[in-house]
Amino acid sequence: MSTLKLLVVDDEIDFAEFVADVAQGMNFEVIFTDNPSTFTSLYHANLNIIVLDLFMPNIDGIELLRYLSECNSNASIIFMSGKDGSVLNSAQEIALEQGMNVLGVLSKPFLVKQLEDLLTKYVQHAPTQTIGFSQPPSVSDIESAIENEEFFMMYQPQINMVNREVVGVEALIRWVHPSKGVISPAVFIPIAEQNNLMKEISLFVTNTAIQQQADWLKSGLNLRMSINMSPKNLDDLLLPEKLTSCAIAMGANINSIMIEVTETALMSDVVRYMDILIRLKMKGFNLSIDDFGTGYSSLKQLVRAPFNELKIDQTFIKNLDTDQECRTITEVSILLAHKLGMKVVAEGIETEVVWKILQQLGCDEGQGYWMGKPMLSDEILAWKEDWQSI
Ligand code: C2E
Ligand code: MG
Ligand code: MG
Numbered sequence: 001m002s003t004l005k006l007l008v009v010d011d012e013i014d015f016a017e018f019v020a021d022v023a024q025g026m027n028f029e030v031i032f033t034d035n036p037s038t039f040t041s042l043y044h045a046n047l048n049i050i051v052l053d054l055f056m057p058n059i060d061g062i063e064l065l066r067y068l069s070e071c072n073s074n075a076s077i078i079f080m081s082g083k084d085g086s087v088l089n090s091a092q093e094i095a096l097e098q099g100m101n102v103l104g105v106l107s108k109p110f111l112v113k114q115l116e117d118l119l120t121k122y123v124q125h126a127p128t129q130t131i132g133f134s135q136p137p138s139v140s141d142i143e144s145a146i147e148n149e150e151f152f153m154m155y156q157p158q159i160n161m162v163n164r165e166v167v168g169v170e171a172l173i174r175w176v177h178p179s180k181g182v183i184s185p186a187v188f189i190p191i192a193e194q195n196n197l198m199k200e201i202s203l204f205v206t207n208t209a210i211q212q213q214a215d216w217l218k219s220g221l222n223l224r225m226s227i228n229m230s231p232k233n234l235d236d237l238l239l240p241e242k243l244t245s246c247a248i249a250m251g252a253n254i255n256s257i258m259i260e261v262t263e264t265a266l267m268s269d270v271v272r273y274m275d276i277l278i279r280l281k282m283k284g285f286n287l288s289i290d291d292f293g294t295g296y297s298s299l300k301q302l303v304r305a306p307f308n309e310l311k312i313d314q315t316f317i318k319n320l321d322t323d324q325e326c327r328t329i330t331e332v333s334i335l336l337a338h339k340l341g342m343k344v345v346a347e348g349i350e351t352e353v354v355w356k357i358l359q360q361l362g363c364d365e366g367q368g369y370w371m372g373k374p375m376l377s378d379e380i381l382a383w384k385e386d387w388q389s390i
Contacts, residue, residue, distance in 0.1 A: 003181040004123070005046055008032040009039055009064065010053035010080065015108065019051050019080075022115050026123075039064055047075045049103065049122055054081040054091055062091060069098040076101040078118055082108035123176060124154075125373060137188050139195045141177065146200045151175050153208045154374035157383065158226070158345060158367045161359050166384050168224030168258065170367060171209035172374045173201070189230065198232040206246060212377050214252035223380075226258040226288060234261065235272070240279040254284040258309060261287065263295030263302075270301060281306040288345070293329055303340060310337040314348025317368070321353045334361055 006028040010016040013034040020032040028049070031042055036059045043050075050068070054061035061079060068075065077100055079091050088105040095102045104118045137145075145151060155169035175183045192198050206227060213225040233239060247254045259280055261273075281287055288309035289302065293316055312333050316326040330346070337344045346358050349368030358366060372383055 003029075004048045005029045006031075006049040006051065006119075007042055007047050007075075008051040009036055009042075009056070009061075010034060010051075011036065011056040012053070015053070015080070019115065022112055023049075023051075023119060026116065026119050028119070036060075036064065040067065043068070043071070043073075045071070045073070047073070049078065049119070050075045051078045051080060054079055054087060055083055062094065065091070065095055065098065065100065069100060073100070076103040076122055078103050078115075079105045080108055080110075081105075123182065124174075124376065137177065137180065137183055137191060139191065139197070141180070142188055142192055142195070142197050145175055145177070146197065146204075150177065151201065151204055153205065153212070153377070155212070155377055155380060156367055156374040157372040157380070157387070158224070158365050159371055159387075161355070161363055161366050164388070166223070166387065167365060168226060168256075169380065170226040170260070170374075171205065171212070171228070173205055173228075174374075193230055193232050198230045202230060202233050206243060210243075210246050210252045210257065211250050213256060214247075214250040215377075216380075217253055217256075218251065221381075222253060222256055224256045224258055224286070225252075226260050228260045228290065231262070231264070231273075234276050235269075237272070237276060239276055240283050240285075243280070243285065244283045255286070258286040258288050260290040260311065262290045263292060274305060277305055292333060299336075308342055309345060310342045311345045311347055312363075314368075317346045317348040317354060317358070318350060320357050321351070327357070330358070330363075331361055334363055338362070 004027070006023045008016045008019045008023075008030065009032075010019070011034050016032040016034050020030045023030045033039070033042060036056045039059070052061040052064055065077070068077070077095055079088055079102070081088050085107055088107060092102050092105055103122055106114060106118070152174050154172050154174050156172060157166050158168040158170060159165065160167050173185050175185070175188060177183055189198075189201075192201055209225050209227050213223065216223050236242070243257075244254065247257060261277070277287055286309060287305070287307045288311055289305070289307045290311045291313040292310050294313045310333065312330055316329050319326045320330060334344050343364045345365040345367060346363045347367045349355050349358065349366045349370050351370055355366060355370060371387065375383060
């Protein structure tokens with residue numbers, strides 16, 4: 001049974017049914033209505049997508065949108081309209097202003113493929129944490145995902161906050177389970193780690209990400225590639241050699257590869273980890289300390305490890321504009337990193353207000369939904385052009 005839930009509201013019942021059919025064909029769980037006044041009773045917080053007709057008698061799509069905004073809905077919206085296209089665009093603007101996710105607009109009549117493309121885009125881009133699934137994946141689910149090659153990589157841009165240049169991407173693994181839907185790496189990576197399945201997953205991640213860096217390099221784009229490394233991989237004393245030969249064989253630029261290690265990873269077996277980290281650095285890789293502020297590593301360990309980047313955890317960044325404590329932690333982290341000769345990346349920038357505060361605080365680089373969500377490799381170029389044209 002699919003876990004993705006979709007609600008369609010359209011006073012023209014034929015259209016509502018048409019959308020419902022297409023979505024059901026793609027394994028969505030669908031509710032539809034031709035009576036907009038039943039909307040509030042049908043709405044629930046676990047909906048993934050809401051398809052809204054803009055022009056309806058009694059209550060229109062914009063009023064429903066206001067209701068969704070008041071509920072802090074996480075659902076992604078698709079607007080439909082048979083009238084003037086400019087209204088569709090304005091509706092999209094209002095929705096974005098209200099902090100809603102807009103998946104797209106459909107001018108009636110539209111083709112099945114146009115709707116299918118939007119729904120596919122959702123499945124690929126959905127914020128992984130918000131898609132619920134009742135059962136966590138089992139060990140054998142993960143084993144068959146490895147065997148059936150169900151994993152793929154997405155890349156989230158990282159931007160220089162002084163000149164807005166796109167300097168790199170973070171490689172993030174994705175898994176769409178055939179029946180359980182999208183499963184967050186925050187859920188399956190810990191299970192894989194506990195069950196000795198990280199070796200295969202990490203091999204896939206490093207090979208794919210390093211090959212991607214090499215491919216972009218060949219097309220004239222030298223983007224830094226940040227790769228998350230599980231503490232389990234830091235047990236392998238041969239890791240520096242393996243990564244080096246992989247990068248050389250694929251034609252990637254080692255100096256443009258950043259290895260992200262969480263602070264927590266440093267807490268056990270410090271000597272072994274230091275051995276590996278120092279040798280990675282000596283071979284030309286960059287090292288980043290991820291989720292800074294959430295672990296308990298001592299400052300002494302931090303100074304000793306050869307990191308050249310510090311990533312401030314998103315829990316501090318998200319509320320930077322409203323929470324004084326988050327602001328203080330961020331400010332102090334930036335100062336500390338700079339004093340220690342490290343560059344700072346803020347992750348989880350969701351609004352322009354937060355971006356501006358970070359600029360004022362002297363943060364070097366940023367990553368977050370406001371600039372760009374994780375995307376497929378072939379979407380990066382178009383996104384980059386868009387970003388640079390603003
Ligand atoms: P992380 O390394 O701290 O990655 C950043 C996470 O924040 C990603 O979640 C990203 O999609 C999310 N994010 C970025 N900007 C925003 C934003 O503005 N708002 C919000 N709400 N979230 C934002 P994701 O991809 O679900 O990954 C979660 C964690 O799973 C990662 O945290 C990392 O620890 C782990 N992970 C992801 N991919 C890999 C991988 O390939 N290998 C390993 N070992 N771990 C991975
Ligand atoms: Mg990371
Ligand atoms: Mg992080």
